[in-house]
Amino acid sequence: MKKLAACLAVLLLGCSLLAVPAGAVGFTSTYTPAAEAVYIVNLDTNIIVYEKNSETPLSAASLTKLMTVLLLLETYGDDLDTPTATLTYEHTNYLYGKNASHADIRQGETHTMRTLLYCMLLPSANEAALMVADAIGGSQSNFVYMMNARAKELGCTGTTFTDACGLDPNNLTTARDMYLILRALLEYDIFKEIIRLEKWDVPAAAKHTAPYMILTTNLTIRPSAGAEFYRSYSQGGKTGSLEDWKNYAGWHTQDGASYISVVLHSPNSCDQYGIKYTNADGTPKYNPALYETDMMMDWVFDSFSIQAALDTQQPIEEVKVKYSAQTDTLLLYPADDLQTLLPKDGDGTETQRVFDLPESVAAPIKQGDVVGTVTVSLSGQVLGTVELLAGSDVERSELLFVAAKISEFFGSRYFKVVLVLTILAFVGYLVAWVTITVQDKRKNRNKIRRRY
Known part of the structure; x- marks a missing residue:
C-alpha cells in the first residue's frame, strides 16, 4: 500500500510540474x-x-x-x-x-x-x-x-x-x-x-x-x-x-x-x-x-485561502477488523492535513472524498500502519491523495484466529471439492457394492436351480 501511495504522490507531483491544470472549479465570481x-x-x-x-x-x-x-x-x-x-x-x-x-x-x-x-x-x-x-x-x-x-x-x-x-x-x-x-x-x-x-x-x-x-x-x-x-x-x-x-x-x-x-x-x-x-x-x-x-x-x-483539507487529529473513516477480541472496527487517521486552496467560508462539505480501503484488515495491527488512502477533490479537481493510518494497536486473539481458519477451511473451495469427491467416491462405492451384491445373489439362485 505504501508503494501505491508513493506512486500516486509522484504522479501528482509530475502533473504539478507540468503546470497544466485538468479542469475548472465551479465557483461563481461576484x-x-x-x-x-x-x-x-x-x-x-x-x-x-x-x-x-x-x-x-x-x-x-x-x-x-x-x-x-x-x-x-x-x-x-x-x-x-x-x-x-x-x-x-x-x-x-x-x-x-x-x-x-x-x-x-x-x-x-x-x-x-x-x-x-x-x-x-x-x-x-x-x-x-x-x-x-x-x-x-x-x-x-x-x-x-x-x-x-x-x-x-x-x-x-x-x-x-x-x-x-x-x-x-x-x-x-x-x-x-x-x-x-x-x-x-x-x-x-x-x-x-x-x-x-x-x-x-x-x-x-x-x-x-x-x-x-x-x-x-x-x-x-x-x-x-x-x-x-x-x-x-x-x-x-x-x-x-x-x-x-x-x-x-x-x-x-x-x-x-x-x-x-x-x-x-x-x-x-x-x-x-x-x-x-x-x-x-x-x-x-x-x-x-x-x-x-x-x-x-x-x-x-x-x-x-490556503487551508487544511483534512485533520490529522480526527478519525476520517473506519474499517472492519478480523481475529480481534478487543474491537470489531479500526479508526483511520489521515497521514497529512493536505494544505490546499479552499473557500474561506467553507465548512468542509465543499470537498469530496474517495476512499481506497480493503473490506477488512486482519489483526495484529500496529498504530501508524498504512491501511489505505483517501483522495480529496474540489468540484471535480483532485487536490491530493493521502495515506490513511491505523489509529491504535490491535492484538490478535489466537482462539478467534484458529476458529476462523477452521471455519475458512470448511467454507473453502478446496474443502468443498474434497467433500464432493468423497461423496462421489462413496456413491460410486455404494453403487459398485450393490451391483456386486445383486450379481452374487443371481449367481446363487442359478446354482440352486441347476441342482433341482
Missing part, C-alpha cells in the same frame, strides 16, 4: 468579466479558480513579447551585459506608421540584452523585441520559428506567433497558453524583479547623451499613478492592446497564496476606473484588462 477569455490558477496547488473560454485563440498583441523575453532568458541566462543588439533600418521600417509603443531607442543605437529586457517589459518597446529577435534567431522569420517551437514544448495548443513584438494581429494565443508561458518566466528571478518595477533608467547610447527614464504600462503596481488600478497584491505582469480591447497577464501574491491571471480582449466599455481619467486629447484612459483583473483578483483573495 464579478462577471466582459473579457472574451479569462484564466486564473493558484500556483500553490495548481487549482483553476476561474475559467472562461481559456482554449479560444485570440490576438495576443504585446503579450507576444513574453515569449520573446523567455527565449532571451533561456539563451543568455545571467550573461545579460555582454551580448548586444543594434536597431537597424529594417526594424524602424517595420514599425513605421503603426503607432507602436517604444522605449525611444533610435536607429543605429546599440544596447545590451539587459537593457532590451527592461525596455520590453516596462514600456512594451516593440523595437527592443525586434532587436532581440535578430540577435538570437539571425532573422525575424527564424526567431518566429523558435517562438512557435518553444510554445509547443511548453504545452501550448492554441498559440501561433508571426512576429516577435505582437504588432501583427495574427499573433494568436489562448488564456491557458499564456498562463503556461508566464509560469515558465516566473522561474527567472530577473524577470520577477523587472515586472515589479515602476520605472528604470535606460543607459546613455549613441543618440542619447544621458540616461533617460522609462515607465511601466502596468498601473496595478504604481501606487500614485495607478490610482484605483493599484493593488498591493499585484507583483507585476504584461499588458497588450491593438484595438478597443486590452490583454493582461499578471502575477499576484497575498497571505501566502500566489496566482497567475490571464485576461484577454477586455473591451474598453467595461472599465469603470479609466473612464474617470482623460488623456491629453480628452479621451478616457481605458485599461479594461487591468480593471477586470482587479475585480477578479479582489474576489479571489476575498473568497479563498
